[in-house]
Amino acid sequence: xxxxxxxxxxxxxxxxxxxxxxxxxxxxxxxxxxxxxxxxxxxxxxxxxxxxxxxxxxxxxxxxxxxxxxxxxxxxxxxxxxxxxxxxxxxxxxxxxxxxxxxxxxxxxxxxxxxxxxx
Numbered sequence: 001x002x003x004x005x006x007x008x009x010x011x012x013x014x015x016x017x018x019x020x021x022x023x024x025x026x027x028x029x030x031x032x033x034x035x036x037x038x039x040x041x042x043x044x045x046x047x048x049x050x051x052x053x054x055x056x057x058x059x060x061x062x063x064x065x066x067x068x069x070x071x072x073x074x075x076x077x078x079x080x081x082x083x084x085x086x087x088x089x090x091x092x093x094x095x096x097x098x099x100x101x102x103x104x105x106x107x108x109x110x111x112x113x114x115x116x117x118x119x
Contacts, residue, residue, distance in 0.1 A: 001086040005060075009083045012059035017044060018052045022061055025075040032074030034067070 013019050024041055025032055033041075039049045053073060056062040061080065064073045 001082045006083055006086045009059040009061055009079065012055045012061055015052070015055070017042060017048070018055055021049070021052055022056060022075060025062060025073060026077075026080070028075075030074065030077075032064075032072050034070045034072050035064075036070065038073060 013022060020042055021038060024038060035049065035053070039046060042049065044052070053062060053064070057064070059079075061076055062073050063076050064071050066072075
């Protein structure tokens with residue numbers, strides 16, 4: 001991935017509603033969601049969601065397909081994975097010798113409730 005492409009994707013994801021939309025589409029899986037359902041989940045006006053989706057489309061993070069009167073939007077997993085690969089390609093200076101192979105893997109999410117102290 002070119003740096004300019006990564007910057008465009010990161011810029012597209014740097015706005016809270018766009019990041020929320022993208023995360024919902026990733027959660028939805030390969031089937032994606034129709035735009036109306038996405039709009040309801042995000043509680044955004046149609047024009048606002050359309051503008052956000054246009055940013056994500058320009059960054060090639062989402063693709064859409066017309067299904068009769070509906071438009072189905074899907075996360076572009078190939079572009080997402082290319083961005084992740086770009087961000088981690090130099091992890092540990094490109095060598096595995098400096099750390100375990102899992103050094104660049106994000107830690108598991110904590111199941112601890114917010115506000116509870118660790119022992």
